[in-house]
């Protein structure tokens with residue numbers, strides 16, 4: 108059955124699919140591109156056929172993650188026998204045709220289109236966040252546009268929308284390509300942005316033209332990642348962070364999540380697929396951060412807290428026959444949490460109360476770490492480098508001050524950190540490697556794979572299997588790699604029969620007497636990335652379908668998980684996200700420690716500070732939180 112899409116018909120994906128048998132009769136068509144004969148697949152667009160044959164055709168509204176819009180017309184080509192130029196991104200090849208991609212008519216048309224776009228564009232490249240990484244700028248450069256044929260706007264027309272902690276909108280730089288609209292409606296199924304008005308009054312707006320902070324934006328930043336210009340950007344706190352670094356009375360602490368290190372090389376022009384963990388640590392110290400911590404440490408702690416919470420929920424439901432919300436949903440993706448608060452508030456009790464690793468770290472830095480080092484927490488400035496735009500919102504949630512202070516002061520994206528490193532005159536790839544600082548130095552590979560879709564679930568299962576069965580996870584999954592949970596399929600599902608149980612480990616003995624109640628049970632888990640996929644699971648749960656029988660579900664707001672977050676380097680596409688995932692799994696494989704419960708620093712913190720154990724009173728105060736029900740149309 109054809110899936111119901113909310114997109115206008117004109118923007119729906121092509122329905123002509125690539126033939127199943129690629130070399131079958133009629134599966135290929137011979138066309139001429141720039142007088143060269145090539146064979147292309149029946150139904151393939153001219154743009155894709157050109158790409159496969161190394162012929163460059165410029166684009167603006169087209170993005171590989173999104174359905175076709177065909178509205179900018181920059182990609183026009185000439186087709187012999189056709190009266191008008193055709194948009195190559197939306198033209199499926201179904202018969203032999205002769206195409207010219209850079210004839211005089213095509214070049215003139217493209218130049219006019221670019222001139223027209225520039226005539227309504229207000230912005231100075233040198234002060235723009237997308238300088239040197241802007242598709243409009245590259246296009247103007249490519250076509251040698253050196254004068255404003257149709258005039259030029261001298262003053263901004265729109266006021267910048269600075270209301271959101273995460274996303275800044277400057278519609279003076281918008282070219283109406285609607286990539287953000289398709290991202291928000293189709294990819295994320297949130298629907299905050301839409302083209303409003305008609306003709307030359309058309310612009311991108313929000314519900315009732317309200318500021319972004321007042322509508323149902325989940326702060327995922329996916330629209331930023333796909334905007335070709337500087338019209339959308341993250342809310343950048345780096346100036347305030349520089350001030351803190353320069354202030355000798357401040358102790359500036361930085362924690363770094365797994366995904367930025369797997370992508371920051373891209374900011375320096377390197378190919379995706381390599382992690383720069385050690386180099387980044389050195390660069391951060393040279394910039395002036397006083398200590399550098401690994402967020403993977405609190406990812407390990409999250410596994411202990413969230414895993415214990417799951418065990419307690421199951422124990423209450425299965426043994427004590429209490430009413431408990433199951434499946435438990437992960438809560439470390441703040442975009443997903445806000446999505447649920449807006450669209451499925453009746454399921455708030457299913458969200459794990461465990462804070463995200465970022466926020467757990469924030470609470471520990473201003474309590475445990477401050478006490479240990481004898482630093483007044485008010486003098487600590489706590490920064491988190493995240494792949495995520497929504498983390499900026501998360502650290503500003505009023506609930507996130509359990510340390511007695513704002514737990515995390517600033518969320519910095521990978522892009523913003525890359526810029527700070529450049530500003531400090533550092534070429535990151537050439538930095539010597541260095542380690543994270545104590546007392547949170549070591550983290551496991553389980554914490555690291557939080558960066559990829561399925562990673563939280565894999566990390567949780569590596570621990571749950573060993574704690575419950577007393578057996579090595581490697582006895583079930585070779586090399587502790589839980590392959591069914593990996594990959595970029597939108598929704599993944601797995602079942603894990605618990606055939607045998609072992610003794611309850613000491614750290615959990617005060618919570619459950621034995622595991623016999625789990626013997627013979629089958630643990631059912633699922634994973635979704637991108638809120639459009641999350642929606643599918645939520646609708647299934649509402650209808651009492653297969654996912655309502657799950658025990659634990661991982662949800663990540665962004666495509667690919669955190670590695671595809673709204674703060675990661677631009678551009679993004681599935682190939683790039685796969686390479687970042689490879690970098691993460693390669694690093695996990697290279698680590699001696701790959702299970703959260705084996706992290707000695709984690710067990711030590713339960714002895715030294717969180718003394719009543721996982722989900723105990725102290726951890727509940729510092730490491731757990733609550734959520735709020737929000738409106739369906741406005742915040």
Ligand code: SF4
Nearest residue numbers: 230232235241336337
């Ligand atoms: S959006 Fe692009 S063209 Fe416009 S000011 Fe920024 S860099 Fe320049």
Ligand code: SF4
Nearest residue numbers: 291324325327328330
């Ligand atoms: S941040 Fe996400 S939810 Fe908000 S407008 Fe952009 S795509 Fe939509």
Ligand code: SF4
Nearest residue numbers: 281282284285287334
């Ligand atoms: S904000 Fe960016 S993505 Fe959205 S229409 Fe404008 S230029 Fe395109």
Ligand code: FES
Nearest residue numbers: 177179180182196
């Ligand atoms: S890229 Fe083809 S019409 Fe915009």
